[in-house]
Amino acid sequence: MEVTVGPGPRDRVLGGWSGRIAGNMLGKPVERGDYWTRERIDRYLRATGALPLTDYLPGPPPDSEAAGFVLRPEWPACVRGRIHGSCRDDDIDYPILALHLLETHGFAFTTEQVGELWLLRLPYLQTFTAERAAYRNLANGLKPPLTATSGNPCQEWIGALIRADVFGWVSPGDPVRAASLARRDAVLSHTGNGVYAAMWAAALVAAAFTAPAPRDAVRTALERVPASSRLARTVRHMVALYDAGVPWADAxxxxxxxxxxxxWIHAVPNAAVITAGLLYGGGDFTRTIALTVRGGLDTDSNGATAGSVAGVMCGARGIPRQWTDPLEDLVRSAVFGFDGVRIGELADRTLALG
Structure with missing residues (x-):
């Protein structure tokens, strides 16, 4: 009798890191949800002959700005054929910081210690939205939870969600612990649905280690956030639409x-896009990150989270090489002491914790 063996622990953790970086890179050129709508993204893909999307975005065609296609300034380093290692991005900086946090303070870390590491390791101008408000509050001497609420109109945006993956990677099959760790990190800068989104994402990643299918991971992660929250209601609605056979675009x-x-940076609509990408991607890595990025809004953050979950589920060896080869096992980061770190090293250090 033939026995099928799934990915091993290291392969899953490496798949999570690699998938997160690849999904982030895929979405980075079109990260601006008020401009790069779903319709504009697909128009760009048709204009460049890249639909269906099975690789990194192509570079812009001639007269692209006249055609209404204005990519982010970083695009030359993150389109197909021009990628040599990852671009620096906060979606990768924060998982690196979370890894360093756990290595430094262990699983009993405090929210205050999260803030201390930000001040020590992360440049202020590489923070955005809620994180920048919290950073400013920390520098002015405020303590959590005031760091999340003082002068911060972005408390329920996506920032805490993008910081959550490591807490899932070090809690394989344990979404309860993953969500608890993510909450302790999230309350430095977020409240309400912003915190619930981080707990949901961490639990989703942790559940991906043992879930037989993406829908199972999504369902398990929902158990870790208040059922009456707007985030939970929105995710449940996406699951119901999927179960009813509603096509991806209509959902x-x-x-x-x-x-x-x-x-467009709020956590709730972005959680809907991530959920749709995972469900309709059906466990296929390429289809998952392609649908997620084509879903618009905060494309690089959504692609990163969906890529992390899909990468854990299929393992690094299950990620097609067009996504991983251009990364050259190299990470660029604004976190002091981590620029140029290898993806494989990050995976090994994460595995040592988990």
Missing amino acids: LTEAERETAGLH
């Missing part, structure tokens, strides 16, 4: 109606 149109009025 996202329904999510847009449900979350109308929320900023």
